Amino acid sequence: MIRQWAGMYDVSPDHLPLVGPTQQLGGWWQANGWSGRGMLLAPYLVELLATEVASGQRHPRLQMFAPDRFAPDVATVESAHDYYARYAAR
Ligand SMILES: Cc1cc2nc3c(=O)[nH]c(=O)nc-3n(C[C@H](O)[C@H](O)[C@H](O)COP(=O)(O)OP(=O)(O)OC[C@H]3O[C@@H](n4cnc5c(N)ncnc54)[C@H](O)[C@@H]3O)c2cc1C
Numbered sequence: 001m002i003r004q005w006a007g008m009y010d011v012s013p014d015h016l017p018l019v020g021p022t023q024q025l026g027g028w029w030q031a032n033g034w035s036g037r038g039m040l041l042a043p044y045l046v047e048l049l050a051t052e053v054a055s056g057q058r059h060p061r062l063q064m065f066a067p068d069r070f071a072p073d074v075a076t077v078e079s080a081h082d083y084y085a086r087y088a089a090r
Helices: 038-055 060-065 083-087
Strands: 018-021 029-032
Touching: 018 038, 018 060, 029 038, 038 060
Parallel strands: none
Antiparallel strands: 018 029
């Protein structure tokens, strides 16, 4: 082994990222909660987000990633299943 590294997964309750503005904090835009798939998803979704910032128009594909899909008063929601289980063959 030559080198190794570790990092934290920012995992959302439904394992989907949070991309866009939120009504909870005016002027705040976010792209996080990638749930271990940020390298895969971020380039495309952030391009859509940048287009939304510039045009004011939300791309339909971003709807399912709206940060406000979670209730603001829920501080922590624990996933009911093992994070890695979804990688297993079905
Ligand atoms: C071990 C591991 C394996 C992974 N494997 C995969 C994979 O195979 N495929 C995949 O798609 N994804 C994978 N991911 C997930 C992917 O790496 C992340 O989802 C992605 O890097 C998130 O990108 P980001 O730009 O949102 O955040 P980050 O890459 O975390 O970038 C955030 C940046 O902000 C900086 N920062 C933080 N706080 C401040 C501050 N206050 N001021 C200024 N700068 C600040 C940080 O230094 C950092 O450079 C893996 C993650 C880990 C940890």
